Amino acid sequence: MIVVNGIALDWHEGKTVRDVIREMNYLFPLLIARINGKFIPRNKYDSTEIPDEATVDIIHLMSGG
């Protein structure tokens, strides 16, 4: 199990940052991902696998007026 923005999610081997963003339906483009506090660049979302028991922060910035 992993925790994403305070919400528990099932974990499986090979689950990537992109998988989590899809599962959470995070459509907003201005995101900042951290796994156990470590920053993951946007171009690594597809290739970065999340370890079991990880705490994942998908920080949403702001947009609009």
Next chain:
Amino acid sequence: MADKNMVTIEIDGNSVSVEKDTTILEAAQSIDIYIPALCNNELVEPYAACRLCIVEVDDGRKTKLVTSCNYPVRRPISVYTSSEKVLRNRKITLEMMLSRWPNVQVIKDLAKNAGVEKARYQHPAVDLNSNACILCGLCMRVCEQGIWENIINFTNRGAERNVRMPYDSDQPHCVGCGACAEICPTGAITMADDPNQPFDAEMIRKAGMRITEEMIRYDEEQCDMRGVGTAHLVEIMDAYDLLPVMNYRYGKHEETPKISSDVFRKHFTSGKPDGCWLGCTMACAKAIENFELKTGPYKGERVLVDGPEYETLGGSSNMGIFDPYFVAEYNFYCDTYGLDTISFSTGTSFIMECYEAGVLDKEKTGGLELPFGAKDAALELLHQIGRGEGFGLVAGKGIRYMKKYFVENFGADPGFVFDIGMEAKGMEYSEYVTKESLAQQGGYGIALKGAQHDEAWLIFMDMVNKQIPTFEDKAEALHYFPMWRTWFGLCGLCKLPWNDIEPADNAETDEPAKVPGHVQGYCEFFEGVTGKPQTMDSLVRMSEKVYNFQRVFNLKMGFGRREHDAIPYRSAGPVTVEEYESRQERYDTQLKEDAGIDPTGMSSEEKVALTRKHREAQYEHLLNAVYKRRGWTNDGVPTVAKLMELGVDFPDVIELVKKHGG
């Protein structure tokens, strides 16, 4: 299995795998092999004008010279960047350039590197200017491709070729962004200084150019502001259950795709940025061209609709209307009548809920049937407001007036209409559902002008990121962001280039939500205009003075105390059983986890009441924390000590706040 999209090539004997259609120049740069290139720049499409980037390509059958900047890699090849043939041709090109522009530094440097000290030729149109235009075309390409304008272009032919604005005259369409001057490798283009004599025009231009470069590089993959403007938020807000649907009862709807940004991109907008301000390269204002009106005084005429923006679209879903033609029509007529689309749509959403709840009927509305989704009747109401007649006379006065009117004239239950009438300080709510973000409830309720999100948009930070869990955290956000965002108003600047485009390194900064790189840019704008150096803190301090003064002004006008920061309950939680049951799992969990109440076996009515009790108490706690952080009394009045600290302790101000316990 080999990836079909990848191709492996050799460059000077070094193997490199790149995505298909990568250019040879990009492939070489990826492994730090230098190829000279004068007319190439990442911000624009390759052009192959200077021909300095030639390389020799061996495809297994034959070898040939190609320009590496625009040669796409599609199959394994061997590339030679410094073969005898390449070097000989590159030298000749440089000799010709040097013969024409002998004093241009960038040409001199490239020639020297290639072993060319002096040209063997005499050019008939030699230009001795050290800032001569070398016809690389970067300026016109960045104007066309980066800024989406076509202000400058090549004119004449042969030795007479040069870069000019059409007819050699000033072009009113030039936004003065300075991108052409910035990208020019020789300094041939210079910007005329502003007539209003800024302290340091160059500092202002440099700061502006950083935003322009970010727009060119990242906008399409970030918010696509130049493509669709703020309309891109429609589908995003729906995905997060934040798009107001049917007077803020719900946050999403199955028909949202009918009014999503893609619909407007395809069918309406002209595909060109239509900026609202000269010089802005975000240019997020959009227009629908040639739209045929179906109703009202201009029925049958084809017009240009200025919009729609997100709020106008969110206003439509709030009325339960998912029809892009309706959106365009109500957008146009609100503009034409001088009405705000937010006030009209939020007001009409309130009317529609009252209609469905039986507070209103056909008789009371003068014949208009106005349940949610009634688009024809909504347009007729809009025209009545414009004409100042019928039920439009009541609706046009806004929700605060209507609530009282419905209670006094139609016997409406005051509790119900005050719960669902979405206004604060007399101004209608803008189009976000705030129920799951306590900080955003405060953002609307405490805002000085009324229920507007532009002081603080904290929903993601609070509800999704869970970055501000305590009352103190929320109060800090409700201090910093309103002060920061007020600063834009003080300076007459738009906020959107602050947070709708993001610098490449923003994610790695300490406080990415504040976009520190852009705050630094605004410090430079201010210093460039006034000559006074600034920091993030000093900008916020400017706002704090004004913000507190505005609060005192509100106090003077009868809007500046705690009671005026109250919000309608719909802003904080579910008013009706139907609303609660639509998200029962969420609300039950929150009752248990946040309020410590086990909802098992309770009726929905009981749960609605308990949720309300909890959430209303939370809001009061929030007000306490925010007032404390801002240096205000518990009644929301700035204290004398705070006003003295800020230097706005004018005698009549002090007298007024003292009267209210400040």
